[in-house]
Amino acid sequence: MQEQKIYGRREGAVGHVVFNNPAKLNAVSLDMWDSFVGVLDDYEKDPTIRCVVVSGAGGKAFVSGADISKFESERANAEAQARYETISRRGYEALYEFSKPTIARITGYCIGGGMNLAACCDLRYCNDGARFGVPAARLGLGYGFLRIERLSRIVGLPRAMEFLFTAKQYSAQEALDMGLVHGVAPADGLDAMVDGITSAIAQNAPLTIGLAKAAAREIAKPESQQDHARLEKLAQACFDSEDYKEGRRAFMEKRKPAFQGR
Template identity: 55%
Template sequence: MTETDKMLATVADGIGTMTFNNPERHNAVSLEMWEAAGSILDDFANNPAVRVVVLAGAGGKAFVSGADISKFEDERASQTAYERYNAAVDRASTLLYEHPKPTIAKIRGWCLGGGVGLATCCDLRIASDNSRFAVPAAKLGLGYAYKGLKKIVDLVGPAYAKEILYTARQFTAAEALGMGLVNRVVAADDLDAYVQDYAVTIAGNAPLTVAAAKVAVGEAVKPDAERDLARCEAVVDACFASQDYIEGRRAFMEKRKPDFQGR
């Protein structure tokens, strides 16, 4: 398998799926995979056929298990290589966190280190009941960058964030749910169908309304001085001025499913 084969992208039923395809290493992510992830996310953002983005891991045993340590000798051998690696991680993570479409992490099995980082960049996290979560930086002597740490704190609060980072231990799916690290936990056999149904449900809703909600929630978690309320108002106005608003009203009156076009 070449490096380019280790990231897969498909589009169907309004859902863009990005799969980390390195199962022999529990979907550990190399530099080339990070760079490919950035390109895929960029393509999904600009593809009108994509209304929801789902992240998944291949092989059935892991979502993402962090960085591919076997590549470190090449990828971090020099300052230039180290900077290129960090830039690729930051670009993909930022594209995911700021993605204009709703994003779902479909988590099965191991979700470790950078896998937790990727999951916290998504809007929703749905995990199988056999998933395991950990940020093992403290066992490796690594520092955890502020941007990634803050996303964990935003989800679970400071007390649980400290527990995750101080202990570096593995948490069960039930523990992750209790902390608020994931939205839902379902039986492993039901995960694919459950996430598919969730994604199809979101894809069938009015894209401009969903996008407006994503903008508003993003602004709501910022400090007061940093909130762009004009942007929130603009995306709401765009909904009311859209053809989808007309379609939604007509469909309601006609007792049928609306056919939203995102305009």
């Protein structure tokens, strides 16, 4: 039986999506993108999933980018590249538009497409051996607007230009200093760091968190395209929810609230 290159697993209220191609440092091919979207879609529809962690198998890489060994078959010319771009963009957009919090758990190399993937997540945590880079200029690849824009929004345009112009790799500490990641842990402490974040998210009110994420996505748009009315409806839904009642009762009773997402 062929090993799954993308698989999902759940731990309580946390859904995990794992890029499982360690022999190629979790490089991504077209079929992997299709599987990735399928796992996310399942988590999106599951109300018991409160957040999602994206990671790479093997410990040596988060995602090292596209599978260059398949460039001749999947990206040999502009037409083939357009098809690849359509499919890979669907994967990135599925992650970026996912309605629940997403966390990139980064070990080892986070390169090229891995950087794009991490930038589509809401939060990013890495081990102290992680390496970050965008080697497009060494391969002659064209980087699209959204990829540059999302990286720029996280680290600032000058730093994003340095990534793209030099194609150099950056250390975990450098990534922390520039705001690319939210935290760095020793290899044996990364799971505990990520588990602490997912545990906090899972215990909090899903409607409130959903509103916060929706607002973040609207803020990223040009002001003329921001849907403030939608955000007001989401805020009103929080105040009309059973979770709001539960939050008030729990506060008065000095206990932890048990939110249901309704």
